[in-house]
Amino acid sequence: MTQPVTADTVRADAARHLGIGKEQLLPDVLLSEDLGLDSLAGIELSMSLEERYGINITDDELSEVTTYGQLEQLVLAKAATL
Amino acid sequence: MIEARNGRRVVITGLGVVAPCGTGLTEFWAGLRRPAEPVIDRRILDFDPARWGIGHVEARRMDRFAQLGVAAAAQALSDAGLDGDERPYDEDRCGIVMGTGIGGAYAWESQCKILFEKGPARVSPLVVPSVMPNAAAAMVSMRYGWRGPVETVVTACASGTHAVSNGARLVASGRCDAVLVGGSESCQTGIMSNGFLNMKALSGSGISRPFDVNRDGFCSAEAGGLLVLEEASAAAARGAAVYAEVAGSASTADAYHITAPAPDGRGAIACMRAAMTDAGLSPDEITHVNAHGTSTQLNDATEAAAVAAVFGATRPAVTSIKGVTGHAFGAAGAIEAVALALSFRYGELPPTMGVEHVDPACDIDVVLEPRPWTPGPALSNSFAFGGHNGTVVLVPA
Numbered sequence: 001m002t003q004p005v006t007a008d009t010v011r012a013d014a015a016r017h018l019g020i021g022k023e024q025l026l027p028d029v030l031l032s033e034d035l036g037l038d039s040l041a042g043i044e045l046s047m048s049l050e051e052r053y054g055i056n057i058t059d060d061e062l063s064e065v066t067t068y069g070q071l072e073q074l075v076l077a078k079a080a081t082l
Numbered sequence: 083m084i085e086a087r088n089g090r091r092v093v094i095t096g097l098g099v100v101a102p103c104g105t106g107l108t109e110f111w112a113g114l115r116r117p118a119e120p121v122i123d124r125r126i127l128d129f130d131p132a133r134w135g136i137g138h139v140e141a142r143r144m145d146r147f148a149q150l151g152v153a154a155a156a157q158a159l160s161d162a163g164l165d166g167d168e169r170p171y172d173e174d175r176c177g178i179v180m181g182t183g184i185g186g187a188y189a190w191e192s193q194c195k196i197l198f199e200k201g202p203a204r205v206s207p208l209v210v211p212s213v214m215p216n217a218a219a220a221m222v223s224m225r226y227g228w229r230g231p232v233e234t235v236v237t238a239c240a241s242g243t244h245a246v247s248n249g250a251r252l253v254a255s256g257r258c259d260a261v262l263v264g265g266s267e268s269c270q271t272g273i274m275s276n277g278f279l280n281m282k283a284l285s286g287s288g289i290s291r292p293f294d295v296n297r298d299g300f301c302s303a304e305a306g307g308l309l310v311l312e313e314a315s316a317a318a319a320r321g322a323a324v325y326a327e328v329a330g331s332a333s334t335a336d337a338y339h340i341t342a343p344a345p346d347g348r349g350a351i352a353c354m355r356a357a358m359t360d361a362g363l364s365p366d367e368i369t370h371v372n373a374h375g376t377s378t379q380l381n382d383a384t385e386a387a388a389v390a391a392v393f394g395a396t397r398p399a400v401t402s403i404k405g406v407t408g409h410a411f412g413a414a415g416a417i418e419a420v421a422l423a424l425s426f427r428y429g430e431l432p433p434t435m436g437v438e439h440v441d442p443a444c445d446i447d448v449v450l451e452p453r454p455w456t457p458g459p460a461l462s463n464s465f466a467f468g469g470h471n472g473t474v475v476l477v478p479a
Contacts, residue, residue: 018139019138019139040143040207044208047206047207051200
């Protein structure tokens with residue numbers, strides 16, 4: 001693990017990756033409809049967070065994610081088990 | 083083209099360009115008349131994807147060559163007046179033919195590093211769509227909804243010229259009403275640049291001086307250039323301004339060597355002759371040749387000999403803009419077609435910069451200063467690694 005993981009750090013890293021403001025990453029925001037991420041962009045975002053926090057998100061886990069809040073919870077849960 | 087024409091003429095109605103010497107037609111044209119700094123590796127230092135509407139996430143899935151293509155396309159469509167809400171043509175009859183020599187070199191190289199250093203699980207899911215050479219044409223088609231033939235030509239340094247030629251045929255044949263043609267390239271990565279260096283093709287001095295007796299190789303460049311071609315009567319009906327007509331083109335191969343031109347220039351000679359035949363013109367009607375002129379010993383000697391053999395005593399004015407632009411590989415023929423179209427617009431030939439002493443072995447009329455020119459039939463040549471030759475013929479519309 002490369003840095004302490006909190007909701008704030010995950011949101012900051014995701015916002016930096018997407019080139020948007022942190023305030024746009026509300027829990028209920030939809031990754032596809034609201035942020036315009038297609039499946040490739042979703043995988044890329046997930047991979048950047050995996051690398052950042054030294055975690056592994058499976059394809060099945062990622063396929064369940066539709067909102068930013070779900071992704072954030074997934075990353076926090078994974079990081080907590082390290 | 084002449085045999086497939088069926089009365090259809092092809093005219094140039096829009097231009098777009100991004101190049102180290104200038105982005106946009108005004109800046110580019112001014113840049114062609116200004117001596118270049120001695121730089122081996124010529125880049126577009128102020129290129130900003132956001133200026134062309136390429137967002138942060140989108141930019142990460144577009145390698146630089148595709149971004150340059152999108153930027154040039156935006157300009158060309160705006161210049162042609164085809165970027166507005168009004169769509170004069172059925173998008174199913176609008177095509178795109180773009181050339182590139184390499185494709186997404188930066189993604190390829192950076193992802194190799196990630197593979198070797200971090201392992202297979204870290205390889206980006208976007209590497210394939212970033213690397214593929216057709217990405218630029220695909221991205222442009224998605225932006226504007228053009229759904230006709232959308233294709234990419236990969237013939238090294240002749241790609242851009244072949245793309246102009248192939249696209250013109252789509253209009254001449256009746257398949258398309260409008261096409262975007264040209265190309266883009268950005269491959270100044272460690273692998274590619276050192277490959278060129280180690281094959282002794284790159285200039286050591288950083289001075290690009292086509293046809294100079296002391297020429298010592300090309301200076302590499304990144305660039306994008308696109309042209310809008312339309313069927314002449316439809317362009318006239320909508321009141322489009324026309325730069326020139328694409329009257330003919332040709333493509334031939336040396337079938338000789340993977341990098342060296344055939345020493346007798348037979349492929350280049352055959353290409354220029356076939357292009358003139360296609361246009362229904364004889365050599366003594368050609369007043370200008372926009373040369374491939376890379377500033378390598380071999381290319382320039384062979385091309386000069388080929389031009390001399392084809393035109394004899396007519397001696398058309400020969401210019402190579404690579405003295406300024408450097409060699410943008412698959413985009414070279416595209417930005418040179420843009421430059422030639424601008425010569426029609428401005429009635430002037432840009433100089434071959436960097437030249438101090440024309441090689442006495444190059445028995446051609448090299449344009450060394452900006453030269454007033456009465457637009458007339460003119461050729462643009464590209465000769466590529468692989469032995470691919472391309473020529474397009476432009477005439478006043």
